Amino acid sequence: MNYGMPYGASNFVEKIDKTFYFILGIDIFFLILITVLMILFVARYNRKRHQNAVQVKERTWLEVLWITIPLIIVLAMFYIGWKNYIPLRKPPKDALVVKVIGRMWDWQFEYPDGKVATTLYVPLNKPVRLNLYSPDVLHGFFIPAFRIKEDVVPGKNNYTWFKATELGEYDIFCSAYCGMRHAYMYSKVKVVPTAEFDSIMANLEVATSSADGDAIMRNNGCYSCHSKDGTKLVGPSFKGLWGAKKTVITSDGKKQTIVVDEKYIEESILDPNAKVEEGYMPNVMRSYKGVLKDEEIKAIVEYLKKSGDQK
Numbered sequence: 286m287n288y289g290m291p292y293g294a295s296n297f298v299e300k301i302d303k304t305f306y307f308i309l310g311i312d313i314f315f316l317i318l319i320t321v322l323m324i325l326f327v328a329r330y331n332r333k334r335h336q337n338a339v340q341v342k343e344r345t346w347l348e349v350l351w352i353t354i355p356l357i358i359v360l361a362m363f364y365i366g367w368k369n370y371i372p373l374r375k376p377p378k379d380a381l382v383v384k385v386i387g388r389m390w391d392w393q394f395e396y397p398d399g400k401v402a403t404t405l406y407v408p409l410n411k412p413v414r415l416n417l418y419s420p421d422v423l424h425g426f427f428i429p430a431f432r433i434k435e436d437v438v439p440g441k442n443n444y445t446w447f448k449a450t451e452l453g454e455y456d457i458f459c460s461a462y463c464g465m466r467h468a469y470m471y472s473k474v475k476v477v478p479t480a481e482f483d484s485i486m487a488n489l490e491v492a493t494s495s496a497d498g499d500a501i502m503r504n505n506g507c508y509s510c511h512s513k514d515g516t517k518l519v520g521p522s523f524k525g526l527w528g529a530k531k532t533v534i535t536s537d538g539k540k541q542t543i544v545v546d547e548k549y550i551e552e553s554i555l556d557p558n559a560k561v562e563e564g565y566m567p568n569v570m571r572s573y574k575g576v577l578k579d580e581e582i583k584a585i586v587e588y589l590k591k592s593g594d595q596k
């Protein structure tokens with residue numbers, strides 16, 4: 286059933302829509318009841334008609350009534366909400382597992398054999414488990430047509446799942462709007478027949494090798510704060526970084542002049558607050574300790590060194 290909600294195409298549509306309309310129905314009932322009573326009481330008990338306030342004696346039956354009825358209503362809302370929420374947290378064991386990386390500012394999908402895409406392809410009528418991962422800030426993975434929305438939290442292994450029940454193309458959004466560019470994290474989920482899914486998988490490229498520093502930085506959102514062309518963003522530009530002389534403030538507040546080398550770059554990635562370039566804020570860049578592997582940091586250093594040599 287569709288109930289007039291946005292188009293639905295997953296196993297959760299009926300459960301979520303029922304819950305939503307149950308609660309919305311109660312809301313509308315009380316909105317009307319309270320508004321009508323308010324207007325009625327203003328007309329009936331205004332000062333012109335009732336000059337003197339009267340003490341109203343307690344009425345036990347009325348008090349029992351207005352405690353019991355709302356109690357039953359909120360418990361009913363809790364019950365239907367909880368009952369329909371639990372399946373959302375229980376992906377079947379045989380589900381296809383896709384790793385979802387939400388980062389500034391796009392989505393990336395990694396399939397079991399290392400294939401990557403920026404569009405989420407899924408086979409029809411097959412449960413898909415999405416392991417949600419963020420290398421930078423909080424994101425919200427949201428597919429309205431499937432009625433799933435889950436937080437993507439750095440440092441936490443969150444997940445969600447669904448079974449697509451209709452072929453087609455549906456929107457994927459980021460539901461975190463703390464900062465302007467989450468709205469640009471727009472992608473598509475494409476539900477295709479199983480045979481087509483297999484041929485799409487066969488034609489996808491395998492994830493970029495960890496030897497490419499440029500790709501690693503792109504994939505980890507470094508370029509949302511660091512430009513390559515000299516533009517000053519939130520952080521210093523990488524242009525001409527290698528071998529540059531910089532004035533930095535150490536964590537104990539001392540000024541120091543350094544030359545950018547392998548050690549400085551490594552430290553800047555693992556412990557950004559240890560030395561902060563003058564004119565920039567500490568605590569803006571997070572530590573990538575545990576996020577980037579040693580060889581990835583090496584590849585970044587190599588890339589920055591190479592692009593520094595070229596100038």
Ligand SMILES: [Cu+2]
Pocket residue numbers: 387388423424425459460461466467470
């Ligand atoms: Cu986001």
